[in-house]
Amino acid sequence: MKYRLCAPCSFGSESVLRFELGKTGAENIVVKDGMVYFEGDENIIAAANINLRSAERVLILLAEFEAADFDSLFDGVYAIDWGYFIPADAAFPVKGHCLSSILTSVPACQGIVKKAIVEKLRKQHGINILPESGRQYKVRFSIMKNKAQIMLDTTGDGLHKRGYRRQSGLAPIKETLAATIVDLARIRENSRVMDPFCGSGTLLIEAAQKAMNMAPGLKRRFLAQQYQFISRSAWSQEKEKATAAIRKDIDFTANGFDIDPMVIDTAKRNADRAGVSKYVRFWQADVKSFSPAAGSVVITNPPYGERLGDAARAVQLAGVLGRRLEQNPVKSAYIITADPDFETHFGKKAAKRRKLYNGMIPCQLYMYY
Ligand SMILES: C[S@@+](CC[C@H](N)C(=O)[O-])C[C@H]1O[C@@H](n2cnc3c(N)ncnc32)[C@H](O)[C@@H]1O
Numbered sequence: 423m424k425y426r427l428c429a430p431c432s433f434g435s436e437s438v439l440r441f442e443l444g445k446t447g448a449e450n451i452v453v454k455d456g457m458v459y460f461e462g463d464e465n466i467i468a469a470a471n472i473n474l475r476s477a478e479r480v481l482i483l484l485a486e487f488e489a490a491d492f493d494s495l496f497d498g499v500y501a502i503d504w505g506y507f508i509p510a511d512a513a514f515p516v517k518g519h520c521l522s523s524i525l526t527s528v529p530a531c532q533g534i535v536k537k538a539i540v541e542k543l544r545k546q547h548g549i550n551i552l553p554e555s556g557r558q559y560k561v562r563f564s565i566m567k568n569k570a571q572i573m574l575d576t577t578g579d580g581l582h583k584r585g586y587r588r589q590s591g592l593a594p595i596k597e598t599l600a601a602t603i604v605d606l607a608r609i610r611e612n613s614r615v616m617d618p619f620c621g622s623g624t625l626l627i628e629a630a631q632k633a634m635n636m637a638p639g640l641k642r643r644f645l646a647q648q649y650q651f652i653s654r655s656a657w658s659q660e661k662e663k664a665t666a667a668i669r670k671d672i673d674f675t676a677n678g679f680d681i682d683p684m685v686i687d688t689a690k691r692n693a694d695r696a697g698v699s700k701y702v703r704f705w706q707a708d709v710k711s712f713s714p715a716a717g718s719v720v721i722t723n724p725p726y727g728e729r730l731g732d733a734a735r736a737v738q739l740a741g742v743l744g745r746r747l748e749q750n751p752v753k754s755a756y757i758i759t760a761d762p763d764f765e766t767h768f769g770k771k772a773a774k775r776r777k778l779y780n781g782m783i784p785c786q787l788y789m790y791y
């Protein structure tokens with residue numbers, strides 16, 4: 423069976439996600455703001471969850487319709503073949519949001535969606551009481567500009583939860599955003615990567631996993647592994663494929679530096695759990711002694727001030743980084759920050775800039791070649 427699917431991502435990551443999806447065998451890929459739509463069978467659902475680095479989650483798009491009132495919302499949800507997806511004993515929590523629509527009350531819409539599913543399931547399964555004592559099937563809805571989308575989550579905990587980062591520094595970058603930056607920085611299996619503000623190591627760990635072609639989801643479980651309409655073999659086949667695709671002998675190195683010895687310990691543990699410690703090293707060092715080798719690629723997320731509470735120091739550190747890179751020219755540098763005057767503080771205009779979001783914080787990726 424072929425499903426309509428979609429994967430939300432952070433704004434600015436859409437083209438990276440589109441490219442990643444193409445490699446999974448997904449079909450009819452269409453990009454919208456913060457969302458990529460595609461089609462595929464149960465193997466694509468498994469492959470997308472296991473392999474996508476920049477997506478937040480993978481959803482089955484069950485229906486899309488106009489919903490300017492409660493009746494049309496109810497009818498649109500009721501029309502879905504819920505009996506195929508949700509077994510009689512399943513629990514099916516409903517979550518969603520409304521934006522720029524006539525229907526504005528999320529709890530009211532949640533109630534209508536739930537009621538329509540309950541009525542349809544009672545009819546399709548021929549029972550009066552749905553015990554909701556079994557496995558969980560998570561239903562999501564979105565009502566935007568009066569258009570409703572009804573979805574079934576296949577991921578569970580967001581895809582940024584790779585499983586390797588149990589601890590982090592003060593302001594860690596989200597794994598999915600780090601993966602987007604790694605992609606934009608064109609990290610390859612022979613790259614030399616450096617991060618002078620490495621914190622818990624996220625950017626370098628994502629870089630190493632990309633270089634090794636190691637799927638980010640190999641070590642975790644996904645909600646749809648317990649869905650009855652997706653076969654176990656789809657998951658095991660895709661995990662096997664992803665495991666076989668890992669490159670073990672690559673000429674890749676990454677070095678991370680941070681002034682805080684505690685986060686260096688954390689970064690080492692994270693790299694270990696992520697299975698990349700053979701290629702990634704971490705050192706305690708102040709950025710003022712940062713001396714990257716020529717030919718290396720610098721990817722980094724300097725202190726913002728805003729999040730770490732010290733704007734003046736962040737400005738000063740941007741200047742130090744600028745001077746270190748002037749004295750030690752590298753192949754390229756990709757610096758993500760929320761500082762709108764970063765180029766002034768750093769001392770050089772970027773060759774290219776790209777708007778990205780770190781969670782809710784609008785940032786820019788400054789690219790120097
Ligand atoms: C925004 S955080 C980086 C987060 C990292 N990308 C992660 O995912 O955990 C900035 C880091 O810069 C480090 N830092 C602050 N001042 C520094 C300095 N003078 N030299 C090196 N690192 C410094 C902080 O300890 C912090 O870990």
